[in-house]
Amino acid sequence: MSATLHVHTTHLQFTNGLEVVAVEGNTVGECLNHLIRQFPQMEKALFAKKDKLLNTIEIYVNSASAYPNELGKSIRDGDTIHLLVALAGG
Amino acid sequence: MALNRKVAIVDLTSGTIEKKPIPLEVRKTFLGGRGLDAYLLYKYAKPGCDPLGPDNVVIFSAGILGATLASASARTHVMGKSPLTGMVGSGNLGGFFAPELRWAGFDHIVVKGKAAKPVYIWVHNGEVEIRDAKNIWGKSVTECQWAVREELGDPDIKSAVCGPAGEKMVRFANVMTGIKDAAGRTGMGAVMGSKNLKLVAARGTMDIKIAHPREALENDKKFIDQIVSAKVNQTQGELGTPFIWGATNSWGGLRTNNFQYNQILYADDVEPERIDEIAAETMGKYHMAACFGCQVHCRAKYKIPPSPLAEKFGVVGKYDEGPEYTSQGAFACEPGCTSADTVLIGNHLVDQYGVDNLEIGSIISWAMELYEEGILTAKDTDGLDLRFGNDEALIEMVHHVCNRDTRLGDILAEGGIRAAEKIGKNAIKYLIHVKGMSNLHSDERATPGLALNIATASRGSDHLRSRPAIDLYHLPQEVMRKIYSSPVPYDGPLSSDHREYVGKPWQVFWHEQCYMAVDCLGICKYHTVFLGATLPNFEDWPRVLYYNTGIEMTPQEIWTVAQRCNNIERLFNIREGFKKDDPYKGDVLVDRYHDEPARRGAPDVIGATIDREKFKVMRAEFYQHEGWDENGIPTPETLKRLGLENLDKEPSRI
Numbered sequence: 001m002s003a004t005l006h007v008h009t010t011h012l013q014f015t016n017g018l019e020v021v022a023v024e025g026n027t028v029g030e031c032l033n034h035l036i037r038q039f040p041q042m043e044k045a046l047f048a049k050k051d052k053l054l055n056t057i058e059i060y061v062n063s064a065s066a067y068p069n070e071l072g073k074s075i076r077d078g079d080t081i082h083l084l085v086a087l088a089g090g
Numbered sequence: 091m092a093l094n095r096k097v098a099i100v101d102l103t104s105g106t107i108e109k110k111p112i113p114l115e116v117r118k119t120f121l122g123g124r125g126l127d128a129y130l131l132y133k134y135a136k137p138g139c140d141p142l143g144p145d146n147v148v149i150f151s152a153g154i155l156g157a158t159l160a161s162a163s164a165r166t167h168v169m170g171k172s173p174l175t176g177m178v179g180s181g182n183l184g185g186f187f188a189p190e191l192r193w194a195g196f197d198h199i200v201v202k203g204k205a206a207k208p209v210y211i212w213v214h215n216g217e218v219e220i221r222d223a224k225n226i227w228g229k230s231v232t233e234c235q236w237a238v239r240e241e242l243g244d245p246d247i248k249s250a251v252c253g254p255a256g257e258k259m260v261r262f263a264n265v266m267t268g269i270k271d272a273a274g275r276t277g278m279g280a281v282m283g284s285k286n287l288k289l290v291a292a293r294g295t296m297d298i299k300i301a302h303p304r305e306a307l308e309n310d311k312k313f314i315d316q317i318v319s320a321k322v323n324q325t326q327g328e329l330g331t332p333f334i335w336g337a338t339n340s341w342g343g344l345r346t347n348n349f350q351y352n353q354i355l356y357a358d359d360v361e362p363e364r365i366d367e368i369a370a371e372t373m374g375k376y377h378m379a380a381c382f383g384c385q386v387h388c389r390a391k392y393k394i395p396p397s398p399l400a401e402k403f404g405v406v407g408k409y410d411e412g413p414e415y416t417s418q419g420a421f422a423c424e425p426g427c428t429s430a431d432t433v434l435i436g437n438h439l440v441d442q443y444g445v446d447n448l449e450i451g452s453i454i455s456w457a458m459e460l461y462e463e464g465i466l467t468a469k470d471t472d473g474l475d476l477r478f479g480n481d482e483a484l485i486e487m488v489h490h491v492c493n494r495d496t497r498l499g500d501i502l503a504e505g506g507i508r509a510a511e512k513i514g515k516n517a518i519k520y521l522i523h524v525k526g527m528s529n530l531h532s533d534e535r536a537t538p539g540l541a542l543n544i545a546t547a548s549r550g551s552d553h554l555r556s557r558p559a560i561d562l563y564h565l566p567q568e569v570m571r572k573i574y575s576s577p578v579p580y581d582g583p584l585s586s587d588h589r590e591y592v593g594k595p596w597q598v599f600w601h602e603q604c605y606m607a608v609d610c611l612g613i614c615k616y617h618t619v620f621l622g623a624t625l626p627n628f629e630d631w632p633r634v635l636y637y638n639t640g641i642e643m644t645p646q647e648i649w650t651v652a653q654r655c656n657n658i659e660r661l662f663n664i665r666e667g668f669k670k671d672d673p674y675k676g677d678v679l680v681d682r683y684h685d686e687p688a689r690r691g692a693p694d695v696i697g698a699t700i701d702r703e704k705f706k707v708m709r710a711e712f713y714q715h716e717g718w719d720e721n722g723i724p725t726p727e728t729l730k731r732l733g734l735e736n737l738d739k740e741p742s743r744i
Contacts, residue, residue, distance in 0.1 A: 006564070006566075008564050009564060009587060009588065009589070009694045010341050010692050010694060012693065012694070013692060013693050054337070055321075055325040055328070055329065055333050056325075056333070056334065056336075056337040058321050058322075058563070060565070060566055060569070063566040063568040063569050065320075065321070065623070065624050067319070067320070067321040067324075068319070068321070068324075080566070082564065082565070082566050083564075084563040084564060084565065085337065085341075085562070085563060085564070086322060086325075086333075086334055086337065086562075086563060086621065087334065087337055087338050087341055087343060087562040087563075
């Protein structure tokens with residue numbers, strides 16, 4: 001499956017400035033792995049350890065939160081994935 | 091009924107106590123909590139009064155949903171004229187006091203005048219008494235709560251107290267309850283101290299009748315599902331508010347060394363996971379606790395581990411709760427310290443003294459920069475080497491400020507603007523504040539929307555009055571449009587990019603109404619879209635309100651109440667000297683935001699400043715959304731629409 005992934009501004013330094021990246025996979029986890037194969041520095045930016053996203057990373061698929069079990073969430077052709085980063089709250 | 095709680099007007103000068111009902115019409119106009127407090131402040135505080143004089147008031151209140159079946163309906167609000175800023179004074183705390191106040195029969199306690207000697211107020215089952223505080227005056231925040239329980243013979247009494255810092259009228263002293271629940275910012279504890287009021291104790295067994303209990307419970311189950319299914323709340327349940335510190339520091343969003351930098355280096359020891367580790371080591375696996383009726387349980391319990399610093403200050407093994415994200419700023423990045431020990435000790439001291447962690451951390455960090463600049467010398471500090479990163483000097487200064495027992499400690503206890511006047515030598519140039527209140531330790535130079543928030547918030551630089559915190563998440567446009575187009579229509583621009591100026595005034599305006607509504611209802615901001623886009627919102631509150639209280643209101647009507655109450659706070663500030671461009675009382679940022687680019691962090695942060703002209707355009711647009719004129723004054727049409735056109739002339743509705 002092919003999806004469009006929107007990169008958070010703070011991660012542009014790891015994607016050569018690309019704000020939107022084409023990714024492939026049947027799940028969010030597979031799509032993120034594809035992203036990391038293209039841009040290896042994204043691994044540290046997203047994952048605390050294998051198969052565990054950082055606490056401050058949230059995934060939206062088609063404008064809805066994919067939490068919980070984000071990585072196992074199914075992806076269909078044409079889906080849109082947004083990477084959110086929780087920063088600087090009160 | 092949930093609506094039959096009263097207002098008590100307690101005059102400490104004369105010793106008189108009046109109990110007044112809250113008419114239904116007043117409920118529908120202000121709801122309760124902070125909203126009705128704002129009205130009572132406007133009507134009961136004498137215009138132009140000395141905040142530390144008898145003509146000021148200090149008001150303690152519960153929200154209209156307090157102690158009902160509504161989730162997290164635990165918030166207490168405290169209000170008066172601020173001795174720090176001379177404008178709106180306001181603090182909001184969690185814990186268990188507000189529910190107890192309601193069970194004791196009251197929603198608002200308005201305290202005016204000044205007692206001849208230390209007293210406390212005892213509220214119980216419809217009765218209010220003024221009692222001698224000779225046995226509890228001088229005690230720490232936790233000691234005085236236990237002492238009053240012992241004196242009155244009831245271990246379940248809950249109290250809102252001023253600590254030793256409040257007694258000494260440190261102008262940023264808090265009102266506290268429990269171990270660490272703090273009505274912080276703006277010095278409401280100092281107002282208590284100025285009135286010789288040590289605490290308000292509450293205990294009650296008066297039932298609160300729920301209007302539609304079955305529906306309230308069913309609705310609350312959905313509400314709780316919504317709350318606990320948000321990732322931000324699950325994470326807070328594991329790590330508390332510190333969870334956000336590490337990522338924000340990596341990004342470059344933390345004011346460091348009094349805002350000379352925006353990122354602290356080599357600070358792994360202050361990361362949330364390390365603090366969590368210490369809490370687990372000292373309190374066991376299950377070390378998170380919650381306020382009344384809350385499922386998030388965002389506070390850690392800990393004991394201070396042995397360390398040379400803890401031994402020097404005699405606090406090894408002391409129990410406390412937190413630290414919050416704000417203490418990581420106050421005792422780590424702002425003073426340039428990198429030790430968890432320092433954060434945990436500093437957090438414990440501010441909780442025991444009852445003083446604002448943000449303000450004391452900021453003001454000592456400011457003094458550190460003055461010391462390094464040579465504006466303060468070793469003579470001024472009584473030999474204390476007040477350089478950045480000196481953990482021992484930092485903790486030593488916390489004691490001196492709270493006790494006012496050195497010349498510099500006494501000066502800093504007066505707050506930044508007064509201290510700068512006393513120090514002279516252009517010390518004001520280095521003070522990071524809005525309206526005289528120190529900023530949160532976050533750096534808003536890369537986030538114009540957040541900069542507009544702190545510049546225009548009613549109680550001074552503040553992240554809890556209108557901050558569009560989710561602006562940093564980069565939400566999908568569709569999600570943003572859904573949030574920000576309701577309950578009032580908005581089809582103007584919205585940008586997911588935190589670096590943008592466009593669309594931000596509306597977001598700040600929207601969040602201002604959202605947070606006021608939450609503060610009137612008396613529920614926690616973590617149960618709304620403060621940190622999570624999927625959390626409850628205006629659309630969800632009418633059902634909670636109706637099922638619990640029987641009051642029927644639409645989302646739009648709740649929005650209008652919030653706008654009305656925000657405008658009262660604005661009118662109060664105008665009455666007390668607000669001018670749009672006044673560097674001490676205006677809607678402005680200090681020069682560093684505009685003139686000094688951020689030096690560290692991610693590429694989107696390095697080099698960031700707030701453009702002066704674009705900031706003014708944002709501010710003007712924000713005023714337009716508010717219905718204020720070009721000077722930030724509510725127009726006659728706005729006042730009429732909100733029913734405030736006769737606010738000055740009308741007799742108090744309570």
